[in-house]
Amino acid sequence: MVDADQTFVIVGGGLAGAKAAETLRTEGFTGRVILICDERDHPYERPPLSKGYLLGKDDRDSVFVHEPAWYARHDIELHLGQTVDAIDRTARTVRFGEDGTVVRYDKLLLATGAEPRRLDIPGTGLVGVHHLRRLAHAERLKGVLASLGRDNGHLVIAGAGWIGLEIAAAAREYGAEVTVVHRGETPLHSVLGPELGQLFAELHREHGVRFHFGATLTEITGQDGMVLAARTDDGEEHPAHAVLAAIGAAPRVALAEAAGLELADRADGGGVLVDERLRTSDPDIYAAGDVASFPHALFGTRLRVEHWANALNGGPAAARSMLGREEIYDRVPYFFTDQYDLGMEYSGWAPPGSYDQVVIRGDAGKREFVAFWVREGRVLAGMNVNVWDVTDPIQGLVRSGVRVDTEALADPHVPLESLVA
Numbered sequence: 001m002v003d004a005d006q007t008f009v010i011v012g013g014g015l016a017g018a019k020a021a022e023t024l025r026t027e028g029f030t031g032r033v034i035l036i037c038d039e040r041d042h043p044y045e046r047p048p049l050s051k052g053y054l055l056g057k058d059d060r061d062s063v064f065v066h067e068p069a070w071y072a073r074h075d076i077e078l079h080l081g082q083t084v085d086a087i088d089r090t091a092r093t094v095r096f097g098e099d100g101t102v103v104r105y106d107k108l109l110l111a112t113g114a115e116p117r118r119l120d121i122p123g124t125g126l127v128g129v130h131h132l133r134r135l136a137h138a139e140r141l142k143g144v145l146a147s148l149g150r151d152n153g154h155l156v157i158a159g160a161g162w163i164g165l166e167i168a169a170a171a172r173e174y175g176a177e178v179t180v181v182h183r184g185e186t187p188l189h190s191v192l193g194p195e196l197g198q199l200f201a202e203l204h205r206e207h208g209v210r211f212h213f214g215a216t217l218t219e220i221t222g223q224d225g226m227v228l229a230a231r232t233d234d235g236e237e238h239p240a241h242a243v244l245a246a247i248g249a250a251p252r253v254a255l256a257e258a259a260g261l262e263l264a265d266r267a268d269g270g271g272v273l274v275d276e277r278l279r280t281s282d283p284d285i286y287a288a289g290d291v292a293s294f295p296h297a298l299f300g301t302r303l304r305v306e307h308w309a310n311a312l313n314g315g316p317a318a319a320r321s322m323l324g325r326e327e328i329y330d331r332v333p334y335f336f337t338d339q340y341d342l343g344m345e346y347s348g349w350a351p352p353g354s355y356d357q358v359v360i361r362g363d364a365g366k367r368e369f370v371a372f373w374v375r376e377g378r379v380l381a382g383m384n385v386n387v388w389d390v391t392d393p394i395q396g397l398v399r400s401g402v403r404v405d406t407e408a409l410a411d412p413h414v415p416l417e418s419l420v421a
């Protein structure tokens with residue numbers, strides 16, 4: 001039974017943490033809610049940092065989850081710019097801030113997110129080497145891209161994942177020269193497989209991006225402390241005025257690990273291990289968002305999902321669990337991207353090796369289609385490219401697990417809804 005004397009503490013003020021705090025209040029929790037974040041900015045959403053905000057199309061105010069006054073209005077005790085550095089599970093306390101403030105919790109949520117992986121090569125200390133996770137990084141990068149565009153400067157991006165490609169698109173819109181160096185043979189291989197990864201390579205080539213596939217950066221060289229070029233393991237050298245590392249993110253598990261909470265295997269993506277109700281190995285501690293590794297009954301595997309929708313829905317799901325609601329978190333994974341004039345949404349989970357067929361509905365050449373990843377006639381995932389309002393039926397197909405007629409699946413005249421038995 002939850003009552004007004006209880007204190008719920010949330011570590012991490014990203015989307016998952018902020019949405020969890022909101023849900024505690026909308027679900028009627030009247031106890032203390034303490035939200036602690038090491039960033040100085042109020043909780044904000046990260047997708048615009050590599051899209052509208054980076055391009056100067058969205059203003060700064062539009063990225064915040066709530067306006068600053070919202071927190072006090074909802075009696076959320078917000079501690080910004082303060083790091084939680086210890087959890088004492090016996091005393092049920094967390095310690096945070098430079099003065100080592102200690103607060104007791106009845107329930108604790110870890111929403112510590114992820115941090116960008118850094119390049120571990122010579123030259124990363126040079127001026128002009130960047131990564132992107134925070135608002136301040138995006139502010140800085142915006143200035144860098146604008147000046148590269150003005151001066152015909154050259155950006156080398158390490159990594160052709162979502163963030164690398166979105167920044168490539170933004171950089172081209174600013175007019176910068178862009179080379180993307182990527183270990184694989186196609187971009188986004190681990191999510192889209194080779195078939196659809198190629199589509200993104202073509203899109204970027206059409207916009208003037210150069211790719212160097214099958215290579216990794218080995219050194220960034222400089223002059224007078226500034227970036228001059230980026231070298232790859234096959235002996236090539238790309239001129240560069242700036243280098244951006246977009247080589248993925250690692251879940252921020254140090255706090256959980258030091259507290260002795262169980263972690264997921266690295267082979268499964270790592271993260272804090274939680275059950276289907278987002279509870280960690282300690283029944284009073286929960287985890288949600290990028291940091292959580294949860295079992296997904298639909299796919300029969302553990303997933304750690306580094307996407308906006310998982311923070312948006314996982315934070316509230318964890319909050320409801322903290323309140324004792326018996327709710328299983330089994331959302332179909334969903335994410336989106338915008339690059340140039342291509343907008344897409346992806347629902348499901350179908351890494352290479354898990355599917356036996358890719359079915360295309362629509363015109364892939366015109367980049368107006370839906371792709372389905374199918375195994376034995378069952379849809380594992382669907383991606384709509386410049387086709388809208390189909391997320392619900394795609395997720396319905398993924399969730400239903402029904403065998404579909406793949407000819408009907410490929411036929412745009414057959415309503416998707418009619419395929420969900």
Ligand SMILES: Cc1cc2nc3c(=O)[nH]c(=O)nc-3n(C[C@H](O)[C@H](O)[C@H](O)COP(=O)(O)OP(=O)(O)OC[C@H]3O[C@@H](n4cnc5c(N)ncnc54)[C@H](O)[C@@H]3O)c2cc1C
Nearest residue numbers: 012014015016038046047084113289290306307308311335
């Ligand atoms: C540039 C960029 C673009 C993206 N674009 C998309 C997109 O287009 N579509 C999509 O689906 N997803 C996108 N994502 C992913 C999405 O933003 C993340 O999945 C989401 O931010 C995860 O939210 P979170 O709350 O779990 O973690 P985070 O947003 O990482 O928030 C965690 C917070 O906790 C803080 N913290 C960590 N440890 C501590 C501690 N010990 N004490 C105090 N505070 C702590 C962190 O500093 C951070 O502020 C993008 C991500 C980035 C970086």
